[in-house]
Amino acid sequence: MSRFQCRSAAGLAAAAGLALGLIGSITPMDSVWAQPAPVIGQGPGFHDPRSPFKPLQEKEGVLTWALLSSVTTKPDKTRLIPIFPSAVQALDKKTVKVQGFMMPLEPGDKQKHFLLSSVPTSCSFCVPAGAEGLIEVRTKEPVRYSLEPVTVQGVLAVLNDDPYGLFYRVNEGQAVVSKP
Numbered sequence: 001m002s003r004f005q006c007r008s009a010a011g012l013a014a015a016a017g018l019a020l021g022l023i024g025s026i027t028p029m030d031s032v033w034a035q036p037a038p039v040i041g042q043g044p045g046f047h048d049p050r051s052p053f054k055p056l057q058e059k060e061g062v063l064t065w066a067l068l069s070s071v072t073t074k075p076d077k078t079r080l081i082p083i084f085p086s087a088v089q090a091l092d093k094k095t096v097k098v099q100g101f102m103m104p105l106e107p108g109d110k111q112k113h114f115l116l117s118s119v120p121t122s123c124s125f126c127v128p129a130g131a132e133g134l135i136e137v138r139t140k141e142p143v144r145y146s147l148e149p150v151t152v153q154g155v156l157a158v159l160n161d162d163p164y165g166l167f168y169r170v171n172e173g174q175a176v177v178s179k180p
Helices: 001-027
Strands: 072-075 081-083 095-104 110-117 134-144 150-158 168-176
Touching: 095 134, 134 150
Parallel strands: 134 168
Antiparallel strands: 072 081, 095 110, 095 150, 110 134, 150 168
C-alpha cells in the first residue's frame, strides 16, 4: 500500500469514526431524516416565496384550491383512500373552471394532456404538490404551454380509485381566455 493510500484509508477511517460517534449523539429530531413527513391530503402545496411567479389569486367562478385540498385520506393496506367532503363530491361530473400552473405530460409547446398544479414547479424533477394539489387535464384542442397560470373549463371527475393516485381529472377541457 502506498503512503497516499495509507493516509487516505486512515483519513477515511477517522472520518467514519467521527461520523459514527456523532450519529450516536444526534437525537432523532436533529436528523434530517427524522423530520415529520408532510401529511398527504392536508393542503394544496407549498408556494416557494423565492418563486418568480405570484401565487394564484382566487377568481370568481373558478374552483378554489382550498376546496379541492379539503380532501383527507385514510390508509388502506397498500394505498391511501381519499375521503372527499360533500361539497367536493357534489362537483363530480359537473362543468367547472379551474386555474393552475401547467405541468406538461407530453413533448411540445401545445398540450392536450397535462397536469394543473396549485403551485408553480420549482424543480424539473419534483412534483410541487400532493394529489390534493394536482388535476389531470385532457382537452379537446391543444393548449399552448405557459409558465403563467392558465384557466381551463371542463367536466370534473372526482376520483376515488385512480391507479396513479390522482384525486381529480378534467375531461373535455378547453382553455379559458382571460379578459384584460
